[in-house]
Every structure is written in structure tokens, then in C-alpha cells.
Amino acid sequence: IKMAADGDDKRTPDEKKLFELVEKGTNEAVIAHVKATKVKVDCLDTKGMTPLQLAAFRGNKELCEFFLSNGADVNSSHHENSYSALMFAALSGKKEVTRLMLEAGANVNHVNSVNRTATQMAAFVGQHQCVSVINNFFPKEEIEYYTKPQGLEKEAKLPVTISPFLCTLINFTNLHPVKISLFIQAHPQILIDHKKVCLVLSRLVEKNMKSRETNDVLAIKCHFISTVIKLAAEAREKDKDNSLNGWIKKLIRGRDEDGFLEFQERLIRQSIKEFPYASSALLQQLVRQIAPVKIGSEPTALSLLIAAVNGQQFAWDSFEGCDTCGEPKAAAKCSKCKMAVYCNQECQRLHWSTHKKQCPKLAEQYKEKEQREKEEQQRKAEEEKQKEEEKRQEDEEIENGTESKLEDKPEHEHETSDCCCHPPTHVIGELDGGKELSEEQPVGGDAGKKNNDDKNGDTKVLCEGKDSQQRREASKCDDEKASDKVCCEKGDNQGCIIES
Template identity: 40%
Template sequence: MSEIKSQEQSEKEIFEAIDKNDVVLLKSLLSEKQNVNIVDENSMTPLQHACYKGNKEIVQLLLDQGADVNCSEHQHNYTALHFAGLSGNSDICLALLLAGAKSSETNTVGRTAAQMAAFVGHHDCVAIINNYIPKSDVECYTKPQGLQTAPLLPPFLIESFHKFIMQVNIHPVKIVINVYKFVGLSDHLPEIKNVLELMSEKEMKRGSEMNEVMSFKFYYLAYTIGEIIKIRQRQTGSKKDETEEDKKLDVTELFTRKLLKSGKDGQLEFMDRFLIECVREFPFRESTLFRQMRVKIPPSALSVVVSAINGQRGFVDNVSACNTCGEEKPAKKCSKCKIVQYCDRNCQRLHWHWHKKACNRLCQGLAESESQVKPDAAELSAELHNLLVK
């Protein structure tokens, strides 16, 4: 009897340590080789509690101890990933996915973890979940299949390719930057394009596990890489529509200039045309996602594509973004106008061709606004006092 009580007490202490975010105590308790796949009175495991609390260190500790990442004994079938999405901690979502969490699991009302995260406005979690691809889905392309004498994807590219397709920021400029950032990708663009197209087709042929979102993402990445290949070919050829200045630019600069060129109304016309054409050429026209995007294309093609892949935001966040690649919460600003924001010097360099034409105008407008005489606080106070006295 005392042994049973001791076991119950130990389990209770584990849940209490998680509730208090007491990492030291939890480590001490787990050092006694306690079973971490226990449940409380609500059929929640320690891992589920830690995910809901949003404590990444405790989550990783439990995962290292063998916590079942897909346990769903909860009365409403919530998994650890559901609770992580509800907590809003995208790092925990990624840790769970890397540990084998199934993003397709649904609760008793038929909602996945990504859908629950979207419901409470945790869009970072939605993006992480929607963009996760197990490395095993890529490894098969690095080995010859059937009658193939060589793999479709060189094995040494697996790390770079996996990082590339996992990226949450799918702005076209960011894609071309990543192509040249991740080792080896830029030297094997035709192979990468081919594999992405095959992966897109495969996602649509999974039967009940069909994933239209990932199918479109793979297709979209392949389409963008196809455009990069075309630009390369035009540069190496003798196309009449290429100016001498264009020939001096690298592919990233040339593609970025085209994408970021705005029309008279300020719209990025080339980017809109590029993305609209991308959606129109999506081969799986019977898909629900395709029909939704066709309806929603105007006025911003980029927002439609991003929403389709990363999940639609229920409200418009006032989040700053890099003017070049769209990365949220950029760290730098133009040193001159102090208005336009960038991730780094490279993004500023890529955008300067267009920004330099507006920078002086922005500086002038800022100077005029700062030169306006600000009302004196004492005068306002005196006027208010006079009104009250009267």
C-alpha cells in the first residue's frame, strides 16, 4: 500500500513541478527513472502540460526521457502538438514535430493542431506546423529507385534541400536568397526543380492523407526556381531584351529588381503577375485550395499565396517586415530616411536600386513633419483651465 502511495506521490510531484516551471525539481524527479507517460485526472500527460505551459526546456527534457509525443488519451483527443499550438510557442511546435509529432491528428471536434493555433491567433505556430516536412520524405530522392542508375537528388544536398523546403518565409525574394545561401543548391537547380515537382504530385496522391497545402508549396518553390533558371539562361545567352546593366548583375539582384519594381499606384506589378501566373499553372486544378486562390487573387497575390501555405490570419497584424524579402521584425532601417526596414545589409543593397529614388522624398517629408511647431503643454493647460473656470 505504501508503495502505491509513493508512486502516486511521485507522479503528483512531477505534475506540480511542471505547473511551477521548476526545471531543477523535475530533473531530480526524472533522475529516479520515473515513467513520463503518465496521466493526471484529466488524462493529460506531463508533456501535454509542459506544452500548454509553453516551457521549452521542460518539453525537451520530457522528450529526452522518452515522452510519447503522439499520446492522445485526453478526453477531447488533444495531443501535445495541439497544446503547443494553443500556447503559442512555435519553438515547442518544432521540437515536437522533430520528435515525430503527427500534425494530421484531430481532436473530438475534428480540428488539427494548426487549426486550433489559427483559431487563437498563433500564426507563427500555424506556419511552423504547415511547413514541416520529415527528412525521411526527402531521403528517398537521394537514392536510386527502380531502374534509376543515379539518385534524382545528390545525397550531399539533403541538409540544404531540407532546410530550403522547411522555410516559413516564402516571399519570392527570400526564395532566391535561400537558393544561393544554402550550400550546393544553386549548382543543381534543374534537379531540385524536378524533385519539387515530384513531391508536389506525390502529396496529391496520398489518398486520405492528401495534403493540398504542401503540394502547392512544393509546386510554388519549383515554379520560382524555374524562373531563376530562365534568368540564368537569358544572362548566358544573347537575348535582345537584356540590357548591358542587366548582364552585369547577378541572378539574385536581377530577379529582385524585377520583383520589387512598383507601378504608378505603388503595386508590385511584376510580382503580382508572376504569382498569379504561378497559381494559374498549378496542375491540380480540381483541388479546393486552387479554387480558393483563384477567387481571392486580387488585389495582393503575395498575401493570397502566403495565406494558402502558412495559414490565413484572422486579423491584420501591425507587424513590420523587411521591404526586400518580407521577413518579419527586421533589425535594421535605412540609415538615411529611418523609415524603410531591412533584415540586413544584403537586403538593403538589393532594394537600394528602387529605394534611392524615394529615400530623399521620405527624408524631406520626415523633416517637414518634425519642423512643425508642436503645441506647448503649458499653453494647452492654461487654455483648458480658462475653459473650466468659465
């Protein structure tokens, strides 16, 4: 720890090589190096980071699994800023790596040097899916409880072989019915013992709603998963091939006129309606949001359910999800219309029966979209060019035109006798006998008296105050008999100029 704090690199050559391989090498090279040199998997670099933390930050799930299986400490906090492996995994944006850290026992309440948890750090950098994984994490110990007989029970409520699959399913952040159905299809044990699975899920709903601190989110999530499993099992029993292909195609079959997934929408609405605890605040919120929306309009019941369980930010990320299973950040697109997006070829194959009806229409929409974007780019480019031209002309006027104007302009034109350019102590004009007041002689006082006492002189008092209104009023005072009056709002003749 002292090494990390002081910044002195006291690592052995094998430890240095390990960090270099994790940073830039292949997984096979890292595994071979650890097995050959027997280097400690919890060694520290100059900043106190472990190989597990570095692999988590790189989002390398395979290396993280290898280090954890070899005894790496998931809660190591020797980093100079007290970052944990869970924080690095959340910052990487990799959901599976984040979940792996949680399953290994990572402390979700650990804070770094700026008093922030892994959830707060992930939210700060916009990794909302990792935030949802942490907030909705369901520990496997909760499921393992039902794999053992309790009390007078002779048989456990849930077979041991199913518990890891059910735990993974509960930890899903993607609640799309097709995604759940594809997972069930890949693990047929769930369908074989679907009654036991649904019973355990109903117990979890009851436990989370009747506990001292209710967990509406987990309860509604377990209830919805139970509904999908029950309906999928019923569909499988009716299917001739004893598979879920027919059920999945039914879920993704859209209406002919607009492709809207009406069956899926009705399934989700019915599931929410059947939730057994009507007093749930989250349920009432969902009902208020869904009830006014007509089937076929936005927002869909699925988007509102995902937002309620995972947060609004996750729902926004799902808008660009796979058109088949709803998995966020799907990269593949239909080669014809460029509008439909998929996770993989399997999702595209499943969705083709519905998509082929809408593909020509979507292709036209894509062309129109491209044209609009092109016109918008041209408009912005023209505006930018026009602004640059205007700025160039302004710069030329400043450099050329302004200088010539300054050369032609006289220093000052004395248009009136009360011009404001004179300093307050200057005196303009002559007194009786052609005598002038000195520039240094103060105005007012004795000088003012002398001029006021001169009855034969043609004098008038002009205000030298800063206020233009006062100067205008002073210029109007030309009555010879009012020479002893003060033409200023100040009430005295201080600051005034006597002009004969």
C-alpha cells in the same frame, strides 16, 4: 499518473530541481543538471506535465531539441487536461518549436479533455502561423522516398544530402520569392542539382493532383517553389560572380514612381498561369481573384497566393512583414522614415537600393500619420473629459435639484372630480339628504340601484376604470334623464362612482 491526478507531489528532489530550472533557469543549467543527476527526462510534475511540454510552452527550441535527443516522448498525454507537447508548442506561438514537434512525430489528431486538437487550440488563441505550420506540414519520409532507387532505377532521383533542405523548404509558410531565394543561397547544393530538385517537385505536384484525395494546396506550393528555384538557377548561371545577389536585388527593385515590385508581381502571376492542372479548384479561385486586379494595385498576387495556401488570417499577419523577405512580425525599422520594417540588418542592406528613393516621401507620411494620431488622441481625450463633466453635472442635479423639487411638490392636486387617485371602493360626494356612503360599502349592486331609482337627485355616473378614455367619456354624461344609463364601456355600472 496517479500522482498527477491526486495532486500529491511525490517527485524526487532532482526532478523538482529539473522543473525549476526549465521554468526559470538557463539552458546550460538544465543540460548540466540532467547529465549530472541522470534524472528521467519524461518525469511528471503535479499536473502530469513533462519537461519537454514545459519547454515547448516556453517556446524554448534549444531545450526541446535536447529533451528529444535524450528520448523524451513527444506524444506523452499524462497531463491532467490531456495536453500534448504539440499543443503547448502551438499555444506558445513559436513556429520553429511547433515544426520541431511535428518532425519528431507528434500526433496532429490528438485531442485534449475538451475534444480539441492542437490546430484548433492555436486558432482559438490567434496563433495563425502555428496553425499554418501544422496544416501544411510535409513529413520528411515523403522526400526520403526519392533518395532511394525505385524499381529498375540505378540512381536515386534526389541526393540524400539535399533531402533535408528540400523538406524544410516545402514546409515554409512564407512563400515570398526573396525568402525562398535567401534560403537557396544559404544552401547552394539545391542550385547545383536544381534540375533534380525541380523534377522531384514536379513529381510531388503530379502525385498530389492525381491521388484519390487531391491536395491542391501542396501541389500549387511545390509548383511555385520549383518556379523560383529554376529562375534563380538561371540567374546564377548568368551572374559574373556566380551568386544570387543580382537575382535577389531584381526581386526587390521597385518602380521609381511608387516603389511597387512589378517584376515580383509578374513572376508570381506567370507561375500561377503555368500550373499544369487547370481543373484545380484552388487555381481557378486564384485566377478569379488576380485577373481583375491591375499590376500595381492591391491586393497583390503574393498576398492572394499566401492566403490561398496558408489561410486568410496568415495573409493579414503578413501585412506587417519584412519589406525585403516578407517574414511576419518584423521588429526592426528604418531609423529615418520609421515606415520600412525588416527582420535584420541583412534585409535592410538588400532593400536599401530601392528604399532610399522612397525614404524621404515615407518620412513625410510618417509625420502626417503621427500628427493625425495625436489629434485623434486629443479629440478622444476631450470627448472623455466632456462626458465626465456631463456625468458630474447630472449627479449634482440628482443629489440637489431633485430633492428640492420633491419637497415643494404637494402630495396630490385634485383637479377634476374624476381624479384617478381614488381607489375603486371610495365614494366621493353626497346622496339625497346629505347621507354619505361608507368607504367599506361596495359600489354597485343595491347601492347603485338606489341611486338610479332616485329621479329627483342630481346625480351623474363617473367611471372609475383604469382607462383614461373611459373616465373622460364618463365625465361627459351629465344628462339628468340619463341617470339610469351607464357611462362605461363595460356595459354595466360595476366599478363606477355615483356623485350627486
